[in-house]
Amino acid sequence: MTTTVSREHTVEQKRVLATAIPGPRSAALQQRKTAAVSSGVSTGLPVYIERAAGGILVDVDGNQLIDFGSGIAVTTVGNAAPRVVERVTAQVADFTHTCFMVTPYEEYLEVAEALNELTPGDHEKRSALFNSGAEAVENAVKVARYFTGRQAVVALDHGYHGRTNLTMALTAKNMPYKQGFGPFANEIYRAPMSYPFRWPGGPADCAKESFDVFVSQVQTQVGAGNVAAVVMEPIQGEGGFIVPAPGFMKQVSEWCTDNGILLIADEVQTGFCRTGDWFASEHEGVVPDLITTAKGMAGGLPLAGVTGRAEMMDAVHGGGLGGTYGGNPVACASALGAIETMKEEDLCGRARQVEAIFLPRLRALAERFPQIGDIRGRGAMLAIELVNGPGDLTPNAALTAAVNKACHAEGLVTLTCGTYGNVFRFLPPLAAGDALLNEGLDIFEAAFAAAAG
Incomplete structure (x- = not known):
């Protein structure tokens, strides 16, 4: 059996904020989740997704979120990849x-x-x-x-x-x-x-x-x-x-x-x-x-x-x-x-291109904010570690959480990690275009600046 699927993305590759994040339909579904699902299964960003393609997630309220997480490095080829x-x-x-x-x-x-x-x-x-x-x-x-x-x-x-x-x-x-x-x-x-x-x-x-x-x-x-x-x-x-x-x-x-x-x-x-x-x-x-x-x-x-x-x-x-x-x-x-x-599609090469987009902007951000203690990673697997400031490497989990929350509110799906909860990890789908990646970085930089003061 052969099925032909268009090579075009089935979802427009742009961020859309139709409601607050999360919106009312997602909030209603989260109430159902609380009643039906073990509380041991937590949710980092309670927006409920109904469609996704490339670097965009579409929730039940019509919001289109930029995906910097790939379902924790799973949808490397993008959601709904044609092949x-x-x-x-x-x-x-x-x-x-x-x-x-x-x-x-x-x-x-x-x-x-x-x-x-x-x-x-x-x-x-x-x-x-x-x-x-x-x-x-x-x-x-x-x-x-x-x-x-x-x-x-x-x-x-x-x-x-x-x-x-x-x-x-x-x-x-x-x-x-x-x-x-x-x-x-x-x-x-x-x-x-x-x-x-x-x-x-x-x-x-x-x-x-x-x-x-x-x-x-x-x-x-x-x-x-x-x-x-x-x-x-x-x-x-x-x-x-x-x-x-x-x-x-x-x-x-x-x-x-x-x-x-x-x-x-x-x-x-x-x-x-x-x-x-x-x-x-x-x-x-x-x-x-x-x-x-x-x-x-x-x-x-x-x-x-x-x-x-x-x-x-x-x-x-x-x-x-x-x-x-x-x-x-x-x-x-x-x-x-x-x-x-x-x-x-030479996605190894694409991962190196993603690195070339992210690293200069993360380094420039680190020059402005000494709370960024380290920038590391390779390809499209990059991270920054947040600390209290120069000479004080105490993990800054509070700032990490604040920036993460602000990104979510602006329609950017970000992930944190680290033994001390003070690391941002960037795992965008390799199907995401340059414009989308740069827009996501714009949101991240603004959120960081607002939270770091």
């Missing part, structure tokens, strides 16, 4: 589920082949598909433990890896992710992250010292011979878009190889063109043993993967990996449409 719509529409009409472990289908194979081709390294690879980033990380740990025969897993300070029991143990931040949900999986250990902005001696000392501190702590507290895997985000996501000092990830990778430890690169947020490369590990010159993917891979549908060296992925006994919905055919079709879009 995604075409493939998903055709797949839904054909069949929606059989379970790959019962009666398989070609779409799963095509996604696995794409992952094997696109992920770093020219070695022979295998992939397995799952539903979420947390599932991918959990299954990567399973593979590492099975292959090495070891149990210990090392994660890094400020890291975020998911909300299952095991991935909560790997995640560093307590509130809101871990508070009250323990006990957690055991044999999980934490080592210092290379965090140049907050390293005691500053960025230069971080580059010189952070790897040695990492190794010393792991050797002392765990013992390299007991470690199955190190799980690391090449650029930390929820933890604050922390970019490690140059060479840190490469050194960790080489140390892992020397000690029979698997390096698991968690590229759930950094993968699929987001940082200007297909995967952020490439920028660091690192070829992970295992790599986890999700978010931007499938154009908004739930799909995740673990890709790794063939001998490692094939070591697990038959039936040891899988799941009822893992590699759902509709999600696979969406991923194939998204990957085709990334290739045909």
Whole structure:
């Protein structure tokens, strides 16, 4: 079955404020949410979306909001991307589920082949598909433990890896992710992250010292011979878009190889063109043993993967990996449409263009406001960290929240993050045009100026 969809955006790419944000219909729906949905599921901006395309979200009140969040790095190719719509529409009409472990289908194979081709390294690879980033990380740990025969897993300070029991143990931040949900999986250990902005001696000392501190702590507290895997985000996501000092990830990778430890690169947020490369590990010159993917891979549908060296992925006994919905055919079709879009429209190059638009304006803002302590990131995954001011690196979560609220009121969807709640992260869809990005930055700058005084 073939469905033809216009290549034009189905939503005009402009901001429209038809009502206050949120509007009356969204407010009514939020009352229903309070009555029907667990209060444990919170909402950052309670506007209810009915349509979206490119870099615009349209809510039920007719407001058109500029999207600087991409559903937390998911809609990298933009909402309703034509190739995604075409493939998903055709797949839904054909069949929606059989379970790959019962009666398989070609779409799963095509996604696995794409992952094997696109992920770093020219070695022979295998992939397995799952539903979420947390599932991918959990299954990567399973593979590492099975292959090495070891149990210990090392994660890094400020890291975020998911909300299952095991991935909560790997995640560093307590509130809101871990508070009250323990006990957690055991044999999980934490080592210092290379965090140049907050390293005691500053960025230069971080580059010189952070790897040695990492190794010393792991050797002392765990013992390299007991470690199955190190799980690391090449650029930390929820933890604050922390970019490690140059060479840190490469050194960790080489140390892992020397000690029979698997390096698991968690590229759930950094993968699929987001940082200007297909995967952020490439920028660091690192070829992970295992790599986890999700978010931007499938154009908004739930799909995740673990890709790794063939001998490692094939070591697990038959039936040891899988799941009822893992590699759902509709999600696979969406991923194939998204990957085709990334290739045909050179979205790696587009991410670098986004960086070229954002960085000069963020740097100019930092010159005006000393509360911007650090600007970091890569491609279309950028952030600023807010502090009290010069010489005082105390995290300024209050200013972060105030600017975020002001942006929302003006129809700009922004996201915060960071261990201390003081980081703005910018994750615009790569389908958003330059004019829309600049308008969003205008709104952000005005909101920042008003809140910072």
